[in-house]
Amino acid sequence: MSIFAAAFGFGLVSMSVIAIAAVGFTMQFGITNMINLAYGQVMISSAYVAYYINRAGITIWVGMIAGAFFGAAFSFLLNRLVYAPFQRKGTSYLGMVIVSLAVSLMIANLLLPIVGYFSVSYSEHAGSLVRLGDIVLTNNQIAIIALSVAVMLGIHALLRYTRLGKAMRATAANPTLARNCGIPTQRVIDMVWLITGALCGLAGVVAALNSDSFVISSGAGFLITALAAAVLGGAGQPYGAMIGAVIIGLVTELSAAAWSPEYKEVVAFGILVLVMVLRPQGLLAKRGALAAAG
Amino acid sequence: MLDRKPVVAQPRPEPSLRAEGITSGYGGVPVIRDVSIAVGPAEIVAVIGPNGAGKSTLLKSLVGILRVTGGKVLLGDQDVTNRPPEELARRGVGYVPQVNDIFEPLTVLENLEMGGYLLASGRVRERVEEVGHVFPALAPMLKRRADKLSGGERKMLAIARVLMLDPQVLILDEPTANLSPKLADNLLREHVRRLAGVGKAVLLVEQRARAALGIASWTSVLVSGTTRLEGRPQDLLQREDFEELFLGAGPAKAAHESDEKENEKT
Numbered sequence: 001m002s003i004f005a006a007a008f009g010f011g012l013v014s015m016s017v018i019a020i021a022a023v024g025f026t027m028q029f030g031i032t033n034m035i036n037l038a039y040g041q042v043m044i045s046s047a048y049v050a051y052y053i054n055r056a057g058i059t060i061w062v063g064m065i066a067g068a069f070f071g072a073a074f075s076f077l078l079n080r081l082v083y084a085p086f087q088r089k090g091t092s093y094l095g096m097v098i099v100s101l102a103v104s105l106m107i108a109n110l111l112l113p114i115v116g117y118f119s120v121s122y123s124e125h126a127g128s129l130v131r132l133g134d135i136v137l138t139n140n141q142i143a144i145i146a147l148s149v150a151v152m153l154g155i156h157a158l159l160r161y162t163r164l165g166k167a168m169r170a171t172a173a174n175p176t177l178a179r180n181c182g183i184p185t186q187r188v189i190d191m192v193w194l195i196t197g198a199l200c201g202l203a204g205v206v207a208a209l210n211s212d213s214f215v216i217s218s219g220a221g222f223l224i225t226a227l228a229a230a231v232l233g234g235a236g237q238p239y240g241a242m243i244g245a246v247i248i249g250l251v252t253e254l255s256a257a258a259w260s261p262e263y264k265e266v267v268a269f270g271i272l273v274l275v276m277v278l279r280p281q282g283l284l285a286k287r288g289a290l291a292a293a294g
Numbered sequence: 295m296l297d298r299k300p301v302v303a304q305p306r307p308e309p310s311l312r313a314e315g316i317t318s319g320y321g322g323v324p325v326i327r328d329v330s331i332a333v334g335p336a337e338i339v340a341v342i343g344p345n346g347a348g349k350s351t352l353l354k355s356l357v358g359i360l361r362v363t364g365g366k367v368l369l370g371d372q373d374v375t376n377r378p379p380e381e382l383a384r385r386g387v388g389y390v391p392q393v394n395d396i397f398e399p400l401t402v403l404e405n406l407e408m409g410g411y412l413l414a415s416g417r418v419r420e421r422v423e424e425v426g427h428v429f430p431a432l433a434p435m436l437k438r439r440a441d442k443l444s445g446g447e448r449k450m451l452a453i454a455r456v457l458m459l460d461p462q463v464l465i466l467d468e469p470t471a472n473l474s475p476k477l478a479d480n481l482l483r484e485h486v487r488r489l490a491g492v493g494k495a496v497l498l499v500e501q502r503a504r505a506a507l508g509i510a511s512w513t514s515v516l517v518s519g520t521t522r523l524e525g526r527p528q529d530l531l532q533r534e535d536f537e538e539l540f541l542g543a544g545p546a547k548a549a550h551e552s553d554e555k556e557n558e559k560t
Contacts, residue, residue, distance in 0.1 A: 163407075163415065166400070170408045173397045176359060180391070182383035182412040182459065 005134030007257035008250070013141045015249025016148030017207045021222060022229035022241035023155055024199030028075075030236030031172040031192045033093070034083055037100040040223025041107035042078070042197065043204030046071040047214060048115050050205040051122060060124040061143075064205040071201015072194045078103065079193045104219075111216055119213040144206055151199065152242055158195075159238065168192055172236070221265045225252070228272040234282025243283055247271070306512065307334030309368075310495040311356065311387060311463045316365030316375075318355035324363065325351040326519040333463065333497040333512075338490045340510035340527075342503040348519040349499040350392060353467050356497075357389040358382050369463075384412055388456030392467040392499075395452035398441035402432060405440050405451055409458030418458075425454045429485075446477045453485065464489055466498040470505070478502060482509050507531060 021043065028036050049070040050063030086099050127139025137145075158165040171178045171188050178185050207222050208214045229248045233240025248271060252264040275282065312332035319325035326348040333339040341349050354360040356367055358379040367375045369385055379389075397405050406425060410418040426433040429450045435443070440451060449469055456464065469486070470478035482500075487509050490496045500506035507513060507527040514524040515536075523530065530536050 163411070166404050166407060167411065169400060169404075170397045173399050174394050176379070177391065177394060177397065178408070179379040180357065180359075180383055180389050181408050181455070182380050183408065184380055 002134055003257050004254065006136065007253045009132075009135035009137050009141075010256075011250040011253035012135075013137070013144055013210055013249075014253050015246045016145045017203065017210050018225050018229050018249050019148050019242050019245035020151050020199055020206060021203035021226035022233070022245045023152070023238050024196040024203060025226045026230040026233070026236055026241040027155075027168075027192060027199075027238055028196045029230070030238070031168050032079070032083075032189050033087075033096075034079070035093070035097050035100065036075075036078075036083075037097060037223065038078065038104040038107060039200055039226060040219035040221070041104045041111075042071055042074050042200050043207065043222045043226075044214065044216060044219030045074060045107060045111060046201035046204035047208035047218075048111070049201075050208070051115075051120055054122045054124065060122045060205070060209060063122070064202060064209075067205035068198040068202040071199070071204060072197040075197025075200055076190065076193045079189075104223075108216055108219065115216060117215065119215045121211075121213040122209055124209070140209065144210060147202075147206070151202070155199075155238055164188070164191060224265055224272070225268045228268040228275075231272055231282060232275050234284040237282065237284045240282055240284035306332075307337060309334045310370065311497070312368050313352070313356060314366045314368065316352075316355055316362050316367060318351060318360050318362045318364075320351075320360070322363075324519065326355070326516070328365065329516070329519070329521055330365075331497070331514055331521070331524075333495040335462070335495050336490050336493050337512060338486065338496045338498065338510045339512045339514065340506035341497070341499045341514050341516055342501075342506055343516035343522075345501075346518075347516040349516055350467050351519075352516065353389070353465050353497070353499055357387060357465060383459060383461075386459070386462040387465065388459060388461030388463065389465045390449075390452045390456055390467060390469060392471055396440045396443075396448060396455065398439075400440055401436065402438050402440055402443070402451055403436040405455050406436075406458055409455035412459060421458050421460075425457050428457060428488075429454050445472050446474075446481070449473065449481060450485070457489075461494070463495045463497070466496065468499050468501055470500065470502055475502075479505060482506070 021039075025036065025039050028034050028039070046067035050060060050067040053063040053066050054060045082099065082103060083096065086096060091099065124140065130137050130139065130142055159169060167178070167183050167188050168191070170181070170183060171185050175185055178188075203226070204222065208218070211218065225248060229244035230241045231244070232247060233242065233244030248268050251271065252267050255267045256264050309332035312330070314330050315328045316330075317324050317327050329348075329352055331339065331341065331352070341352060343349055351360060355362050358377050358381070362375050365375075366373055369382075369387065374382060374385070382389075397408060400408065403422065406422050407418055410421050413421060422436075431447060432450055432454055435447070440448070443451060453466070453469065466486070470481055473481065482505050486496060486498065498506065507530070510527050512524070513527050513530055515522045515530070523533075523536075
């Protein structure tokens with residue numbers, strides 16, 4: 001069995017995990033103008049919520065649902081209590097980035113005494129192995145891929161076919177005009193935080209499940225891969241983030257096979273830097289569902 | 295210029311929307327001061343004046359985008375001063391901004407759907423069809439992305455979008471900006487007139503003062519943030535100082551020059 005075929009299989013799982021995280025992250029930016037650097041910490045917090053449920057003997061798939069709900073509630077409150085008041089005061093983009101960075105540090109340090117600094121992992125059977133040619137995946141990994149595909153289709157359907165999704169795109173494209181149409185943009189933005197927060201929580205649990213073990217500091221790595229995929233695809237563009245996730249997922253796993261798994265995040269970050277230099281507007285600069293606002 | 299017949303001045307209708315001595319601007323600096331304006335059913339009221347006179351500021355203050363710091367905005371007999379834009383849309387005031395007047399990444403149909411956001415979902419489809427009859431040119435391009443439209447189509451879409459809610463008051467900020475003179479004339483004479491013809495109160499800001507006077511039933515000249523002059527177009531046109539006023543300091547010649555420039559551009 002070729003090591004690269006195996007890496008390709010892992011790449012499929014990785015891109016599935018990254019896609020869920022990156023789509024949530026990029027929608028937050030596209031619609032609410034918020035580069036939420038606390039995203040990785042909300043992911044890891046949700047992963048811990050699932051961990052405690054899992055430790056009580058409940059399957060991780062239930063923990064995953066709890067993680068999604070937790071992520072939704074956490075992100076919603078984060079916006080209502082911290083980000084929205086700053087934005088109302090007219091804080092600049094850069095100012096908001098600093099605010100989210102501060103929130104990120106606060107979450108990490110508040111969580112540390114609760115969850116401890118040792119690494120933990122979910123106790124869940126990986127399930128039996130499934131072979132597709134040279135690619136070998138566990139049932140759990142296949143479930144993650146299926147879940148991600150379902151989430152992506154769900155986001156697509158939301159944005160294309162529902163009244164709420166169209167209102168989200170309208171709010172992203174032109175918030176003032178949206179209000180002139182009678183669209184309650186505040187409520188739309190609340191829904192954006194709930195939905196992207198659920199994606200964030202779900203992504204956190206899935207990412208933790210896909211790692212051998214995780215610690216509080218894993219949140220930073222989660223953020224970097226999501227950020228790299230989102231920027232690669234064109235910030236604020238959900239379809240771009242999906243494409244970005246496919247590329248980052250494959251490249252990091254192939255580099256892990258060829259080089260060393262230790263450097264996955266370095267590779268993701270390297271891609272991020274390259275994109276910033278070569279094509280800062282991202283792959284889907286103008287064509288995605290949400291025009292990057294601002 | 296015109297042979298003067300005694301015009302039997304019809305009384306103006308009861309205003310649907312009116313501003314009473316409003317003051318407004320950006321960041322606490324007033325751009326318009328103590329401006330009053332009114333528009334009633336089936337009327338076309340044109341606000342003209344030089345660049346920077348505060349025409350757009352006036353419209354934005356009426357629809358709740360800019361904060362009014364003095365005076366009142368009344369819809370019928372209800373005070374709607376500083377009510378949010380969503381509420382004015384709900385209460386029958388449609389606003390078409392000069393720029394950023396459509397949702398560019400959305401399709402034409404989606405733009406119309408957003409215009410009809412407040413309607414029941416079954417009603418949206420009916421209304422898209424009805425609005426399609428007002429602007430037949432839009433009907434075949436419902437699936438097209440709005441940023442692929444030409445300037446004229448784009449403005450039609452912007453107006454069609456506000457018509458989705460069948461507003462009683464229509465506020466148009468320079469609907470003919472960036473249109474060729476021919477298209478501009480068509481938009482004003484055909485579409486804007488027809489809107490007033492079906493009883494809507496139309497308030498518009500226009501750079502093309504002459505074209506605006508041609509369709510307006512009442513005109514207000516805004517200079518440096520205050521109303522310098524108002525009246526029926528035929529009365530205004532007879533004033534000798536009129537051209538000078540509506541163009542600010544510039545003589546009449548400047549108007550022709552700028553018209554020619556526009557012609558070259560398009």
